[in-house]
Amino acid sequence: MDISIAESAGKMKQEIHRKKNRGMPVRGAAWGLAIALTGCGAAPIRQQTSVDTAMGTIVSQTLYVQETEWPASEEDWEELPESPCASVMGILKELEEQELSWRIEGSEVARINALADQGEAGEDLSLGQGEQGIFASLSAAMGETLARIWQVSMDSGGALDVTLGRLSRLWNLDGTDFSRIPEEGQVRDALKDTGFGRVQFPENGIWLPPGMQLDLGAVGKGIACDRVRAYLNSRPQITGAVVAVGGSVVTYGQKPDGSPWKVAIVHPREEGSYLGVLSLTGEQFVSTSGDYERYVTVDGVRYHHILDPATGYPARSGLCSVTIVCGSGLLADALSTACFVLGSEQGLDLAKSYGAEALLVEEDGTLRMTEGMREIFSAQE
Known part of the structure; x- marks a missing residue:
């Protein structure tokens, strides 16, 4: 099949x-x-x-x-924790809840966004060109993931960008109602908080401008x-x-x-x-x-x-x-x-x-x- x-x-x-x-x-x-x-x-x-x-x-x-060894029936198998399909689902749900979701409090992306949303720049976290940044620590897995995304973003001239969190919410891309078209002024304002090229990766962490929001949906x-x-x-x-x-x-x-x-x-x-x-x-x-x-x-x-x-x-x-x-x-x-x-x-x-x-x-x-x-x-x- x-x-x-x-x-x-x-x-x-x-x-x-x-x-x-x-x-x-x-x-x-x-x-x-x-x-x-x-x-x-x-x-x-x-x-x-x-x-x-x-x-x-x-x-x-x-x-x-x-x-x-096999269970006697489909119902018996579904109760076994070692079911391969159940294991896959567990992996996906853990990935969403602990790492990728910006909605679920406690996930790594949500934690980074919460820090950036505080809007308080670190005293010595210069991002260059006079821009201050918020520092957030990263797990090894998230650091590797963001580094690979950053490379594609640079190679594509910014066509891939995972800092569009504010725009995604403005367009309600993850909501049930996708029929509301935002006003031009709202889009321009949200664009100010985007740009993966503005992000830097010091050792074991990430620096991003205050107000920027990650969205790894892409x-x-x-x-x-x-x-x-x-x-x-x-x-x-x-x-x-x-x-x-x-x-x-x-x-x-x-x-x-x-x-x-x-x-x-x-x-x-x-x-x-x-x-x-x-x-x-x-x-x-x-x-x-x-x-x-x-x-x-x-x-x-x-x-x-x-x-x-x-x-x-x-x-x-x-x-x-x-x-x-x-x-x-x-x-x-x-x-x-x-x-x-x-x-x-x-x-x-x-x-x-x-x-x-x-x-x-x-x-x-x-x-x-x-x-x-x-x-x-x-x-x-």
Whole structure:
């Protein structure tokens, strides 16, 4: 069983809606029958599938696991703490609650934002050009994450920027009502508190201007896929997996029959349709950013959730979808956003500079892609 971005965005939303209407919890895991043997007397490989929610999106999993002991029923398995799918969900929820969420008090990002929001500059924390800064300590993991994001931000000329927290809240990107268009003056004011290039990284910490707010939403799902990959690597019983966290996907190992993983890409303008399918082998990361994921049309203008850091408004680059395939979840997520903001020519150049494969869909339906993408992408007929 393959998983697809399209299924995550479509069928699984229908499943969640159905369960909510029935008053059922929005989660599920199921074990299939033994589907392969690794040799005479070897333990069977079984398939476990799961649909759940974390980090504000749908998480769908298909894992192939070689085990020697199995629960008598699906209900029994769901109660076991060592369930692989349950472990993945635990990792994602911990990542959100302890590190990435700006909403959850106590998370690392929320702590940094709270310090910056105090608006009191340190006495000797000069950020250059006469600007004072707030210092916040960083965990090793967050320090490495922000350093990698900073590099993509610099390489993209600022097209990727995780200091858009005030703009994100102004546009209510994480809320339930995305129909309110802010006034120009509000956008200009919020822009004053952005600019990842203004941030510095002293040893074991970060300096940022007072009032600046981090929002790692542009890369959070990719980071989640990296954490999932690390978990899969730690479990030799898991012989293959494909896990989708919203529009970010990680494939791992191989299917029991040896066939490629199939990851479908949503058509950005034909609801319920696929643009095409990626055929992937081994460990790969896929991330898709598009203007169809969250948007509202006001006076004939589509306002979507991918903001241009230069203007504070939804990016107008001539693209409606970008898909990146590479060897890192964070990088795939970062590049899909940056390439969307940059547009076709600069976006392709950026992806190539990182050795990533890219598929860019222009607003008129034209497909632009790297040479490597042509080998793994099959357009829907």
